[in-house]
């Protein structure tokens with residue numbers, strides 16, 4: 001029995017990511033090409049997956065749009081977060097205690113009613129969860 005035979009029968013899953021890690025764990029280095037290929041392929045797949053989650057964009061996730069309220073309103077600043085200055089004098093700040101929905105500016109009237117309903121629904125969701 002030579003030492004070389006023991007190394008050859010190393011029990012490593014060559015050609016797989018597992019094999020790649022086994023190379024490292026057992027210090028059988030450098031890893032063989034099939035193991036490196038498998039590892040690189042897996043890494044590429046992981047990156048592609050991350051990009052899918054990010055809607056195909058590379059880089060950090062985009063911040064949420066300021067108006068994900070689902071309501072179309074032509075008024076400038078309607079649905080804007082109240083961390084922004086009041087968009088216009090007719091706008092009212094809508095907040096709902098315990099809601100995941102942040103405080104927003106809405107036109108007084110239908111938009112504010114809608115905003116309140118939206119905030120209320122999201123507060124109920126919090127209660128359920």
Ligand SMILES: [Zn+2]
Nearest residue numbers: 014015032035
């Ligand atoms: Zn290998």
Ligand SMILES: [Zn+2]
Nearest residue numbers: 073078107111
């Ligand atoms: Zn509005």
